Amino acid sequence: MTTRASIRFLRNGHIVELTHVPPMRTVLDYLRLDERARGTKEGCNEGDCGACTVAVGSLKHGKLVYEPVNACILLVGQLDGKELVTVDDLADGHTLHPVQQALVDTHGSQCGFCTPGFVMSLFTLYQQGGAPTRDEIATHVAGNLCRCTGYRPIIDAAQACCTGKAADRWAKGAKEAARRLAALDDGADVFVGSAESFIARPAQAATLARLAAENPDATIVSGATDVGLWITKQMRQLPKIILTGGVKDLHKVEDGKDRVTLGAAATYAEATPALSAIDPDLAEVLRRLGSTQVRASGTVGGNIANGSPIGDTPPMLIALGATLTLRHGDTERSLPLEDFFIAYGKQDRKPGELVWRIDVPKLKPNEAFRAYKISKRFDQDISAVMAAFSFTLAGRKLSAARIAFGGMAATPKRGRETEAALQGVSLDQPATWDAAIAALAKDFQPISDMRASAAYRIEVAQGLLRKALLELAGAAETRVLANRKAVA
Structure with a gap:
């Protein structure tokens, strides 16, 4: 079992090896401050606006896959063994990448600040091949915000360029890139820094567990979508960071x-x-x-x-x-x-x-599940109320239920009183549901905050339980089946 004291990743066909990496160094700061590659923009600096989007290539089940990530909250250490592609890399001399050219042709940019992020999100969609629908495109770019152009010409650009198999130099060089990434996968545990300050990316499960046990004061990081904000917004000092993603x-x-x-x-x-x-x-x-x-x-x-x-x-x-x-x-x-x-x-x-x-x-044949996310925005927003219900059926009656909510207490929590009140309830007698719905007020005493008031939360929670029971009873069968078919 070997230990490597460097972070290595593929960049523009070359292997970058970094031996001095501050633990909290983000990919965005590395690009703009170290590489002086300024095409990638800093917007919100918390992973919401998408202006800093870059593409990260990795081998998954032997296939090279490019995914969009927010460079502002991605740590440099997380690039180990991967390929980094940015908006600065796409044009071939004076010839724009197909995604860039499509955005020009459809007038998909005004102030241009968000454009590099849209380009990179669409670059990853382009690499997938195929011809995505407008809804699929909208879902793909939901993490990229535009305040000037509007989304119609941007989606038009995606439909204009994402029409089939990718044909850019990344697609043509995929086999070579995959070979080089496989060569970077040396199975070594990565440790860069000193005993007092380090970033570690173990490749072995035993090393990860041992390192965490020996450094209980270290910050454990998987995706950094939360910890990244500790760095960029809360300005915390995290001298010891252990990454789990290498295992x-x-x-x-x-x-x-x-x-x-x-x-x-x-x-x-x-x-x-x-x-x-x-x-x-x-x-x-x-x-x-x-x-x-x-x-x-x-x-x-x-x-x-x-x-x-x-x-x-x-x-x-x-x-x-x-x-x-x-x-x-x-x-x-x-x-x-x-x-x-x-x-x-x-x-x-x-x-x-x-x-x-x-x-x-998994659900058994006599079990049914419902889940609802309530938020101010449909896409990319924190829940005001998150509800999940699992029902066990005995014919047209409920023999058991598991009720859980987020946003309704200091922790994600089960509704035990409500579960007990649901036992024996008949789906054919809505009047028997009232006691269980009322019991939610015993299980949960939510607070008021910027996302919702306490009164709103309890009223919504009760409404969602009634909605779940109505769907289960078949009152909304047609709509429910249509919705479920759409996401199946």
């Missing part, structure tokens, strides 16, 4: 007969196909979680580990009965996911212990 086993997504098992470093993009197959409602919430850039970097494990009361995935996983496995050194332990969240900012995780694996049961 291949932690990216595994196992789609078994009865459950889906996720390694803690599996990104949303990697986990979505298997999780979406559990239920279309889960697929729809995941489609609205963050943006394409966030889903390419952020992880389900990280969403759990940070313990946010407004995280979108914990309520759904709790309602499904997920189990969490943690690891400290060589010791693993498991617990129901809902038991991991103790209080605001406090989880059942001792210093140096890592979120390691999530086991998500």
Whole structure:
């Protein structure tokens, strides 16, 4: 087992090797300050506007895949073993890339500040090949904000250039790039810095667990979609950073007969196909979680580990009965996911212990699932209320229920009183639902904040439970089936 004291990545056909990397150095600062490549712009500096979007290429199941990421909250250490492509790289002399030319032809830019980010998001869509629909394009660029041009000509540009198989020099050089990335994958644990200040990207599970146990004061980073804001907005000093993304086993997504098992470093993009197959409602919430850039970097494990009361995935996983496995050194332990969240900012995780694996049961034939995300914006917004329901049916009656909410308490939380009140409820007698719906006010006493008032939250929560029961009873069968077919 070897240790390498450098970060290595592919850039413009050359291997970049960095031996002095400040732990908190972002890719955006590296590009603009170190490379002096200023095409990539700093906008919000928190991963919301997409102006800083770059493409990161990596080998997934032997195939070279380019994904858009927010350079402002991506750490340089996360580039190890990958390829970095920016807007400065695309033109071939005076010949624009097909994406750039399409934006010119459709008048897809005015002030131009957001344009580099749109170009790079569309570059990754172009690399996928095929001819995406307008809805698919809109979903892909939902993490790129434009305040001048408007989205119609930008989407027109995407439809004009994304018409089939990619034919640029990245597509033509894909085999060589894949070969070079495979050569960079030396299996070494990366450690750059000193005992007092370092960025580490272990490649071995045992090294990751040992390093975390030996450095309980280190910050554990998976996708940096949350920790990145600690750096850029909260100005925290994080002298020790341990990255989980280099351990291949932690990216595994196992789609078994009865459950889906996720390694803690599996990104949303990697986990979505298997999780979406559990239920279309889960697929729809995941489609609205963050943006394409966030889903390419952020992880389900990280969403759990940070313990946010407004995280979108914990309520759904709790309602499904997920189990969490943690690891400290060589010791693993498991617990129901809902038991991991103790209080605001406090989880059942001792210093140096890592979120390691999530086991998500699949629905049985007599079980039904519903999930709803309520936010001010449809795309890329934090939930005011996140609701998830799992019902066990005995004919036309409910024999059991698991109810979980985000945004309604200091942690993601089950509604135990409501669950008890739902037992034996008849789907054919809506009057019997009232006691359970009223019980939500006993389970949850939400607060008022900038996203919603307490009164709004409890009223919405009760309305969502009634909505779920109505759908289950068949009152909205036609609409529900249509919606579910659209996201299936």
